[in-house]
Amino acid sequence: MKLSILIFTASCLIIVSFVIRLVFHKDTITAMGGMNAVIDEDTFTHQRKRMVKEQIAYRGITDKGVLVAMETVPRHLFIPEENRSYSYYDQPLPIGFGQTISQPYIVAFMTELLKLEKGDVVLEIGTGSGYQAAILSKLVKQVYTIEIIEGLGKEASKRLKAMSYNNVEVKIGDGYKGWPEHAPFDAIIVTAAAEHVPQPLVDQLKPGGRLIIPVGGVYEVQDLMLITKDASSKVVKESIIPVRFVPLIRK
Numbered sequence: 195m196k197l198s199i200l201i202f203t204a205s206c207l208i209i210v211s212f213v214i215r216l217v218f219h220k221d222t223i224t225a226m227g228g229m230n231a232v233i234d235e236d237t238f239t240h241q242r243k244r245m246v247k248e249q250i251a252y253r254g255i256t257d258k259g260v261l262v263a264m265e266t267v268p269r270h271l272f273i274p275e276e277n278r279s280y281s282y283y284d285q286p287l288p289i290g291f292g293q294t295i296s297q298p299y300i301v302a303f304m305t306e307l308l309k310l311e312k313g314d315v316v317l318e319i320g321t322g323s324g325y326q327a328a329i330l331s332k333l334v335k336q337v338y339t340i341e342i343i344e345g346l347g348k349e350a351s352k353r354l355k356a357m358s359y360n361n362v363e364v365k366i367g368d369g370y371k372g373w374p375e376h377a378p379f380d381a382i383i384v385t386a387a388a389e390h391v392p393q394p395l396v397d398q399l400k401p402g403g404r405l406i407i408p409v410g411g412v413y414e415v416q417d418l419m420l421i422t423k424d425a426s427s428k429v430v431k432e433s434i435i436p437v438r439f440v441p442l443i444r445k
């Protein structure tokens with residue numbers, strides 16, 4: 195008798211804990227479209243924590259907001275199913291249409307360089323999967339992001355909405371020209387390599403604004419440049435590190 199009460203109580207506890215997990219992982223389940231995802235979620239969370247510790251904090255990223263965002267945004271939900279198990283590896287990954295999601299460390303490094311503040315309005319060029327936009331959305335008031343490949347942009351927009359990143363707006367178009375309707379921006383991040391710094395983007399920076407962009411030839415090692423506009427609108431360019439990005443497409 196006592197044993198059956200014990201078994202009954204244990205079963206109830208298991209069911210209750212399962213229901214609690216379901217409730218807390220509701221968004222994730224919706225975004226991944228199945229309950230099997232719940233089982234993997236703990237593993238992904240664990241891998242994400244390790245990624246932040248071993249790849250990002252270890253390499254010198256100290257901005258608390260950036261570290262928290264990287265630990266919070268479920269990167270695996272931005273990665274096509276066939277590569278999902280590599281989501282927290284120290285490398286870029288294909289996202290279709292010949293494009294890639296950047297290495298996690300590079301995402302963190304570029305985001306930290308933008309020195310973001312809560313009230314900022316940010317423009318991203320190269321939405322891709324929407325991952326970088328999701329990271330930015332955790333740190334600022336509003337994110338505008340432009341993607342030139344319609345299939346990627348639409349998919350990213352749908353994904354970001356489903357995951358309730360409500361302060362991100364995606365546009366399909368050529369990011370070279372920026373987004374004049376929402377300018378000026380506190381910060382601009384370009385996640386594809388341009389042959390030169392697009393003047394429209396410099397023009398759309400606020401005084402005090404920061405622009406981060408890889409500059410260099412197609413499939414060469416490029417220069418990650420930080421361009422700042424001071425309070426008197428003087429523009430200063432600084433070369434930060436060598437990087438490798440997919441090219442900024444010009445039509």
Ligand code: SAH
Binds near residue numbers: 322324346
């Ligand atoms: N930030 C993305 C990855 C960027 S990959 C992420 O977090 O997943 C670079 C992206 O820039 C690609 O999706 C590519 O299609 C896009 N791109 C290239 N040229 C562009 C342009 N002129 N305007 C807007 N997007 C462009």
